[in-house]
Every structure is written in structure tokens, then in C-alpha cells.
Amino acid sequence: MEPVISTRGLTKDYGSVVALADLTLDIGPGITGLVGANGAGKSTLIKILLGLVMPTSGSSQVLGLDVATESAEIRGRVGYLPEHDCLPPDVSASDFVVHLGMMSGLPRVAARERAAEVLRHVGLAEERYRPMGGYSTGMKQRAKLAQALAHDPRLVLLDEPTNGLDPAARDDMLGLVQRVGDDFGISVLVTSHLLGELERVSDHVVILDSGRLLRSSETREFLNATGTLLVEVLGQDAQARMGQALAAAGVPVHPRGGLLALDPDPDSPHDVHDLIRDTALDLGVGLVRIQADHRRIEDVFADG
Numbered sequence: 001m002e003p004v005i006s007t008r009g010l011t012k013d014y015g016s017v018v019a020l021a022d023l024t025l026d027i028g029p030g031i032t033g034l035v036g037a038n039g040a041g042k043s044t045l046i047k048i049l050l051g052l053v054m055p056t057s058g059s060s061q062v063l064g065l066d067v068a069t070e071s072a073e074i075r076g077r078v079g080y081l082p083e084h085d086c087l088p089p090d091v092s093a094s095d096f097v098v099h100l101g102m103m104s105g106l107p108r109v110a111a112r113e114r115a116a117e118v119l120r121h122v123g124l125a126e127e128r129y130r131p132m133g134g135y136s137t138g139m140k141q142r143a144k145l146a147q148a149l150a151h152d153p154r155l156v157l158l159d160e161p162t163n164g165l166d167p168a169a170r171d172d173m174l175g176l177v178q179r180v181g182d183d184f185g186i187s188v189l190v191t192s193h194l195l196g197e198l199e200r201v202s203d204h205v206v207i208l209d210s211g212r213l214l215r216s217s218e219t220r221e222f223l224n225a226t227g228t229l230l231v232e233v234l235g236q237d238a239q240a241r242m243g244q245a246l247a248a249a250g251v252p253v254h255p256r257g258g259l260l261a262l263d264p265d266p267d268s269p270h271d272v273h274d275l276i277r278d279t280a281l282d283l284g285v286g287l288v289r290i291q292a293d294h295r296r297i298e299d300v301f302a303d304g
């Protein structure tokens with residue numbers, strides 16, 4: 001599949017600081033998470049791809065266009081959510097998104113329709129006529145996402161869209177990012193310094209470390225099954241009674257949050273799924289789910 005982003009030997013020095021070091025990378029369609037600690041070079045890469053910052057050396061292409069010579073065309077086809085606050089406080093989200101749509105070449109009526117659609121998509125339909133200065137951080141991030149979508153781009157570059165959000169708002173934003181990719185069919189490059197939060201939404205993960213490529217792989221390649229089963233049960237004392245019964249049947253089991261984590265002997269001739277079901281039935285306990293435990297990306301890195 002043709003890459004939506006490719007870089008070859010991309011290097012950026014700011015004086016003695018090396019922000020990107022000989023970065024060669026291909027990113028395909030879909031949702032890609034770009035992860036790295038603060039200062040790893042994520043924002044620098046995005047700004048180079050948009051033609052806003054010149055690289056010291058190396059080359060890059062976006063949607064098959066050359067960043068060095070076709071950056072205006074690229075900006076016409078790519079949406080950008082900048083990391084820092086960029087919203088004029090006295091302007092409503094509606095006026096802002098309509099204005100950006102028109103600047104990208106949409107006629108006024110089409111820009112209005114598009115603005116209403118994207119603001120509804122990000123959950124700002126009700127508040128869209130209010131000045132953005134009075135918005136919460138979550139609403140501001142959603143307005144920034146809406147403006148990135150104003151001109152119907154093929155690719156969006158989202159620089160830390162969850163920055164400054166509480167856990168619930170973070171979840172909402174990640175859900176929106178996923179819908180941009182899955183429902184709108186727009187390719188997404190989304191950055192975060194939190195590895196764990198991107199595994200949920202991204203098909204592919206790229207990890208930068210001090211401007212260098214540490215790893216680029218399919219998200220599922222990071223997530224290895226452990227053999228542990230997680231069981232959720234319903235009812236009073238159900239977890240404790242279920243745990244005792246399974247332990248008595250010889251299955252190593254311990255509570256993990258609201259779940260029971262089982263480590264069945266892989267060589268056992270008995271099917272542990274049958275045992276779980278039969279035990280729940282005997283105890284009159286409601287069985288909500290049995291699922292394989294997947295290691296999280298962060299665990300893989302914690303292991304070194």
C-alpha cells in the first residue's frame with residue numbers, strides 16, 4: 001500500500017540540539033500513533049511535514065507530494081491540530097471553522113455546512129456560537145480537532161490532542177480520533193507522550209527517542225497474549241466465592257481490580273473455559289465475560 005507519509009534521512013538541528021536524526025520512515029493509511037517523551041521530536045516532524053519548518057537535511061513526502069516543493073498543496077489536503085492553544089478567544093467555534101473552510105477554498109455555503117457537520121461530530125453543536133475563550137480545555141481541544149477537519153482533508157496530523165485533559169475527556173478525545181479514522185476514512189497521525197493511550201486507537205505505532213526511530217510496528221505486534229484469562233462475575237460476594245472454588249479445583253487465581261485473573265496450566269487436559277462456566281453455574285454466579293489477558297504496550301517496554 002502506498003505510504004501517506006515517508007521520510008528519508010530527515011534531520012533537523014536547532015543549533016546544537018538535534019531534534020530529528022536521520023529519520024527514515026514510511027507510514028501507511030489508517031491511524032498511526034507517534035509516541036515519544038517530551039522533546040523526542042514529534043512536533044518538529046509534524047511541522048516539517050507541513051512545510052512550516054525546514055529540515056537541515058533529508059527529504060519527505062506527504063500523500064505522494066514532495067514537502068520541499070509542494071507544501072501549499074499538502075496543506076490543502078492535510079488537517080493540523082497544533083499542540084499549543086491557537087484559538088482566538090473572542091471568536092465562536094462556528095465562525096472560526098467557517099473562516100478556515102473558506103480560506104481553504106470552500107464557498108461560504110459549503111463552508112457553513114461543513115463547519116456545522118464537523119462541530120456536531122466533535123460534540124460542539126450546542127456551544128458552537130459561544131466565544132471560544134470561555135471553553136473548557138476539553139472543548140478547546142475539540143474545537144481544534146474540528147478546525148483540522150474543516151476542509152475535508154485526506155490526512156490529519158494531531159499533535160497531542162489529549163494534552164491537559166482529565167481521564168474522561170481523554171477517553172472522549174481518543175474516541176473522536178478513532179471515529180475520524182474509522183468513520184470518515186481519513187488517515188491520522190496522532191502524537192502522545194503516553195504509549196498506553198494510543199494502543200487503543202492506532203493500527204500502527206511509531207516510537208521516537210531523541211529524534212531517532214526506536215520502533216515502527218503494527219499495534220497488534222506489540223500486544224502478546226500471556227495465557228492469563230480474565231473473568232468477570234456478577235452478584236454479591238461472587239468474585240470471592242468464584243475465586244475460592246476455582247482455587248479448590250487447582251487453578252491458580254488472584255483478584256485484579258474487579259476481575260479474577262486465572263493462570264491455568266497450559267498442559268492441563270481439562271478445558272478451563274468449561275470449568276469456569278460449570279463453577280459459575282454451580283455457585284449460581286452470573287458470568288459476565290471471559291477474555292484473554294493482553295500485555296499492554298507499556299509492559300513490553302518496561303521489560304526492556
Ligand SMILES: Nc1ncnc2c1ncn2[C@@H]1O[C@H](COP(=O)(O)OP(=O)(O)OP(=O)(O)O)[C@@H](O)[C@H]1O
Pocket residue numbers: 014017018019036037038039040041042043044045083193
Ligand atoms: N524552535 C526551536 N528552537 C530551538 N530548539 C527547539 C525548537 N523547537 C524544538 N526544539 C528542541 O527540539 C527538540 C525536539 O522538540 P519537539 O517539540 O519536536 O519535541 P516533541 O517530541 O514534540 O516534544 P513536546 O511534546 O515536548 O513538544 C527539543 O529538545 C526541543 O527543545
